[in-house]
Amino acid sequence: MIVVALPSLVSAAITFALGLSVFFHNRKSPLNRTFLLLCIALSWWAFSEFMLVQSTTPDSAYFWLKLTAFWTLTPPLLLLFILVFTGKGNIKKEWWVLPFLFAPAALFCSTELFTSLITVVPAQMPWGYTYGYAADPLLFFIEMAWTILTVVLALALCIHFSVKTAKRQERLQASYMAAGISIILCGGVIVQIILPAFQIVVPVNPTLFFLCLAVLVGYAIWKHELFIVSPATTAETIVATMPDALLLLDERETIRVANKAARDLIGRGDDLIGRPVQALFPGEAEKNAVFEKLRAEGIVRDMETSFLSASGRIVPVTFSASVIRDSDGTILSLVCTATDITLRKQARQELIAKQEELQRAYQQITADEEELRQNYDELAKSEQLIRESEERYRAVFENTGTAMLILEEDTTISLANSEFELLSGYTRAELEGKISWTIFTVPEFRQMMVDQHRLRRREPEKAMRRYMAPFLTRSGEIRTILLDVGMIPGTTKSVVGLADITNWRKAEEALQRATKKLNVLNTITFSEIQNAVFTLSGYLELEATDIRDEKLLQMVQRQRAIVQKITYALKSATLFQNLGLRPPQWQDVNTAFLYGISHLDLADIKKKVGLSGVEIYADPLIENVFFVLAQNTLVHGKTATEITAGYRETAEGLVITFSDNGTGIPESAKESIFERADDRSQNPGLFLAREILGITGISITETGTPGSGARFEILVPRGGYRFPAAGDRDTPAP
Incomplete structure (x- = not known):
């Protein structure tokens, strides 16, 4: 084995092992995948250089020289890795960047692989075979200029990210990678351009400089947790541990992701996945109020609404959501968060009620303290009368035979009688101080009734005292009720009587149907009578033309007058037959x-x-x-x-x-x-x-x-x- 070639083999082994280690640490991370591709390209380049130097024949050397042509993939892979690391590139959304990165690499690779315009027969040196370049270096210099430009751009992005990031750990990671890229850039320029320009050839392979980058990246992994501290690797932990409910919906508003907080809030397990989002809301009106605004505006922030738990409990929440769209504006998904505000609402309402009670009690005690001392007996009698009066009013309130409510200014039900329990399907424990009366209204009437509720407290004489409205029971049934509403003097509370007139309305509708049928019968009857009168009038006219006797003529004239009265009566009846046919x-x-x-x-x-x-x-x-x-x-x-x-x-x-x-x-x-x-x-x-x-x-x-x-x-x-x-x-x- 030639000793000079050994560093290339070591470089190939180290970079390939490092790439596999990073990839298997998190296979789903785009950063880890890109780094693996970079390491594979570097390993192949280093291995092919090792085999080139080790070649024993010109043919073998020429074969491995051609296979080193794939080194051209290394610069764009390095730039792509830096783009992903710095967050500047999203391959799924910005895929069009890839052709600009890899098209020049593919062109240079093909040129080296299939032509002799850049590389020719390998040159044999004392330490083994090395690169042989064409006599005309123009294309070689263009290839080197593109390589240097790509590496410089990667270095600039790395330095810019290091300066701009506020996180110390990310700054150190970027600094190590910038140092490795600088070594590649400087070493490559010296070995591949400057020294050859002076006819100096040294047995140093460019892959050794990339080995320096791999070593620095390895140090960053060990020392500063590169490839570990990233949104991709921590997203699942964040979602799983966040205290608020998180839901990810598809474009059809079907639940695709729900964290533990969401499942606990609704009281369901993994079966929550795949359900329509409507299953979270107590009614379609609540869901539409949120999602119509979301689809219209693209975002909803801290909107108060209610969820329906698996046990049937209404859970008040603040709801926030945003729409994720693609480049064409098509909705891809909906990201929603919800915070349970049950305790907060109860605490706020109880605190307000307690504060008001304490304030009224303090004012009353301060104003009447002296009088209470002097008139204790009278006060005792007054208290007795008050208790009796309260008991009488409570007895009336309970036994009136009509559903009754006392409402607060903020629409909360403060008192309900047993008839209202039967009408609504809720118990007093669920109603009093906890539920707004607006949940019993339908969307078409809700705003009108809320406006009347507010107007009654500002200008009571202008508000309607009696009107009909639909009533939504707990079971979802819609009843028709007649409301009688009035203010309790000296307070902001109102008392409401609710009479269920559903059966009466059905009877009224039946009566209206019967009236319509009678109206049709009247129309037919009027038409037949009018036709008969018209015919009779015609005969009388004909008869009058043939009569010469004055007395008979007068009788005919009186008959004609009677016919005219009948005609007028029919005309008047026709005008009145539709009066009151339909309700106001x-x-x-x-x-x-x-x-x-x-x-x-x-x-x-x-x-x-x-x-x-x-x-x-x-x-x-x-x-x-x-x-x-x-x-x-x-x-x-x-x-x-x-x-x-x-x-x-x-x-x-x-x-x-x-x-x-x-x-x-x-x-x-x-x-x-x-x-x-x-x-x-x-x-x-x-x-x-x-x-x-x-x-x-x-x-x-x-x-x-x-x-x-x-x-x-x-x-x-x-x-x-x-x-x-x-x-x-x-x-x-x-």
Whole structure:
């Protein structure tokens, strides 16, 4: 064995063993895998140089010289290793970098392997065979320039990382690798470029410089835990030991990863994996509230919601999540964390309650201390009366036969009676001081009810005292309830009575169905009677043309008048047959007005409308009211060229106005126009309008000045109107 070749063999063995050791320490780490590839390339280069020097014949030397061509893979592998180490490269996401790194290496390798443009027949030296280069060194110098540039870039990245990192251990690791790369760079330039330029050839193989890098990396592994302290090797430990629940969901919101804290929080084992995330929430509404915001904004921070444990317990949590997307914006996964805040919420609520109680007690004791000393007997009697009063009120509260609640300002249920336990499915121990009444609401009604809850504490006279709403029981059943709500004087608490009217509503719906069927029957009956009356009227007309006797002619005229009365009665009945057929509902006034006047030709009438931004609770036939008012302008306004509609809010409620600039209505007829007429001389529409409005307690009057135009005022009582978007409210009518 030639002694000069021995360092190459040692270098090959050491680098290969070091690469395997690092790889088997953590096979999943991209850094460890890249280092193994670098060590394999270095080992092959060193081994092929060993065999080149050891060759005994020119043919054998030429064979191993060609096989050293694979050394060109070493510089890009070194640069790739440094990119992964410094965190500058993510091979899975930035795969396009690989062709730029390895395309030149593949080109130079192919050139050396299959041509004589760079390497030629090996040169024989006293210590054995060595590299033989082509007479024209241009391509060789280009290859060396690319090699030096690649190694310099790796060295620069390593130095930059060493300067920028805040962690001392990472700085030392980078320093050792920078030192090894510097040895490779300086040694390679001296041996491969500078000395050959002076016709000096030394028996030093470049792989020995890479051996220095391997030794320094080995020292960094032993001394500073290189390949050990990294996110890849510590991620599982961090996830497993973190106190908060961690969930990783796929794009279909299926749970793929759940740490121990998550499994403990939900009370499930490994069977949590593969379940939809909906299984974590008590209802679809809670889940949608979180994930609709997450998908819309891409991130959710400390959002309070609730989880449903395996035992059925509702667990309040703060929920944070973010969306992971690929370069095209497609959702790849969702990373979620949750913190159990049960104890924190209970402690906060109990602390607030205790503080309020202590403050009230202190103020009361301070104010009444002297009076208590002087009037002990009277106080004792008062206390007895209070106890009796409290017992009476509690007896009423418990035995009223209706579900009752007392609510705090923050929507917490502070007191519930036994009827509410039966209605909700929860026990008092679960309800009082622990649960917000909002969990019994459905999403469509929740915001409206919360707004009423807040309005009742600011302006109680404007809040609705009675209204219907759906009620969500513990079992998920939706009941219909009638709520009566009022404030407890001197407090921020409210008392609520809840009457279950589900069966009544079902009966009402059955009645409505029957009414619809009767309406159909009425329509058919009206149609048949109208056809008969029309036929009878035609016969009377024909008969009148042939009669010459005056008495008979008068009898026919009276018969015709009777037929006309029947026709008028049928017309009025037709107008009323749909009245009250459907239940009242919240309706946009501006939309109802536009629908109403759309049936009339108002092309020559100028319109000033200011009705947007307000809704009223009225019969669905409300648009017929505006139709009748506009029709009245066309028929009786005569000189009218303009109609105006608007609204204003008063102490009594909301006043909707409709006026024109026509002839107006005489003082003597301002009330009679709303009465039902017995003949066709008067339009029954205004009577119908008053009846439609009266279904929900709305009144209508005519307040115009004769000769200046008609003016109708529709008064909607408080609680029967609302402003969904206060910022879009029109200027009130004059």
